[in-house]
Amino acid sequence: MVTAKRLADIGYRAFSASMMLLTAYGGYLCTMRGIRYWEKQKQLKLAAKNQDPEIMKD
Template structure:
């Protein structure tokens, strides 16, 4: 039989793990978005020409 403490520990670890994964995934998404913004900025500058 599983005690309440063991069940609470498991729930805490599962919740903490899911929050960690969510944080890592959010960081990845922010990085991808930042990369796309920089890429579009470079493309606009290249399309504008050397005089601007």
Template sequence: MVSGKRLADLGYKAFSGSMMLLTLYGGYLCGVRTYRILQRRRERQAVAGPDS
């Protein structure tokens, strides 16, 4: 039988681990979005020409 303290400890570790993974995934998504926005901006500037 698992004690209440041990169960709470495991629950806390599982919860904080999942929050860490969600944070990392959110950071990844933000990075990808920023990269794509900057890429589109570069493409538009290249099409417009260097004088604009």
């Protein structure tokens, strides 16, 4: 038979584990968004650098 204290400990551990997983997943999402942003900026700079000056006069 499970006591109330034991049940509370199991619930606390399950909740803590789920919060750790959510934190890790959130960190992953933020990192991936940062990488995509960085790559996009790099592509934009390269595209601006390779533009023809004749086009920019218009």
